[in-house]
Amino acid sequence: MKRILLLTILVCAAANANAAPAPVSPLQPKASSVSEVEAKSLETQKETDLLKNIDAILSGKFDKASEYRPPLPLTQKAWSRQKTETKAGTKIFVWSRGKTFKVTLREGMGTLFKLPDWDGLDQSVLADSVNFRQKEMNNSSMIYVEALSAGADTNLTLIGKSGNIYSFYLASESIYSDNISDQVVYVDAAMPSVQNFFDNTSDLKRKESVESFEKLTKNEKTTWLNELKFDPTKIRHDVEMRGDKELAPVLVFRDERFTYLDYGHDSDSRVWPVAYQVVDRVDQPVNMRKSPDGRYMVIETINPITLRYGEKTVCLKRKN
Numbered sequence: 001m002k003r004i005l006l007l008t009i010l011v012c013a014a015a016n017a018n019a020a021p022a023p024v025s026p027l028q029p030k031a032s033s034v035s036e037v038e039a040k041s042l043e044t045q046k047e048t049d050l051l052k053n054i055d056a057i058l059s060g061k062f063d064k065a066s067e068y069r070p071p072l073p074l075t076q077k078a079w080s081r082q083k084t085e086t087k088a089g090t091k092i093f094v095w096s097r098g099k100t101f102k103v104t105l106r107e108g109m110g111t112l113f114k115l116p117d118w119d120g121l122d123q124s125v126l127a128d129s130v131n132f133r134q135k136e137m138n139n140s141s142m143i144y145v146e147a148l149s150a151g152a153d154t155n156l157t158l159i160g161k162s163g164n165i166y167s168f169y170l171a172s173e174s175i176y177s178d179n180i181s182d183q184v185v186y187v188d189a190a191m192p193s194v195q196n197f198f199d200n201t202s203d204l205k206r207k208e209s210v211e212s213f214e215k216l217t218k219n220e221k222t223t224w225l226n227e228l229k230f231d232p233t234k235i236r237h238d239v240e241m242r243g244d245k246e247l248a249p250v251l252v253f254r255d256e257r258f259t260y261l262d263y264g265h266d267s268d269s270r271v272w273p274v275a276y277q278v279v280d281r282v283d284q285p286v287n288m289r290k291s292p293d294g295r296y297m298v299i300e301t302i303n304p305i306t307l308r309y310g311e312k313t314v315c316l317k318r319k320n
Helices: 002-018 034-058 062-066 200-218 223-227
Strands: 090-094 100-106 110-114 121-126 132-136 142-147 153-160 165-173 184-188 239-243 251-254 259-262 274-279 282-285 288-290 296-299 305-309 312-318
Touching: 090 100, 100 142, 100 184, 121 132, 121 142, 142 165, 239 251, 274 296
Parallel strands: 090 184, 100 165, 110 184
Antiparallel strands: 110 142, 121 153, 132 142, 153 165, 239 312, 251 259, 259 296, 274 282, 274 305, 288 296, 305 312
């Protein structure tokens, strides 16, 4: 009897295997696919890890809690819409007194602030040190700021060695934001004109400098000017200066080949900078010489010039 029953079951099973699959009722729940099972498994694992992290904190095991990391992926979809090379994430602000600039930060990413090349960072003040963190850089005109959490805001104040105050409003967002965060923030600012530093006494020095040089050009014994094949009729007073007054000469002029800097009678007590010519916005070495009396510096170029001494800078450029 048992054999007959077993044989009947096998026959029925074979018949069902060969038969077409029965239609699934729309009310009948579908079987879960492999991907759905994996997704549910991952979601369950997330909840388990989070509960373990909460239990660790409540039990005082903070070292265990710090080991918890959110499961991947943690990538921002807004970046997937960007090209391989993009200007997204970079901002350029033009500074003027009284302006505040809005900067968007993102959790998990940092933002580099770059002050003008001629200015350096004297002090930085970040109001919120809980949700944000700042780091000093080797470059004195840069500072790095990162958001430690999303949904917070604060302000950042950078005080330059020039006395300029650069003000920023910071807001942090999450990876789910549609906005690309600012990763590099450049600040452009006009270098203060050296002429603003001169008082009436300095104006008299400039007048005296012109008169002295005119006398010098008429002196046939001035061999160093003769070696330069200097032609006084080619003098142009169209060079403007910007930068640190301690490096600024009393007078600057040029001819068709060289640029001449007059540091006055008290040149021995003045700081003598190193000169560079600017080619394609890059400082490059340039030949220079001093007059025998140490008063004049002759720079063998009429390109824009950068004078440097330590962190002090003066820029010389022909007026447009």
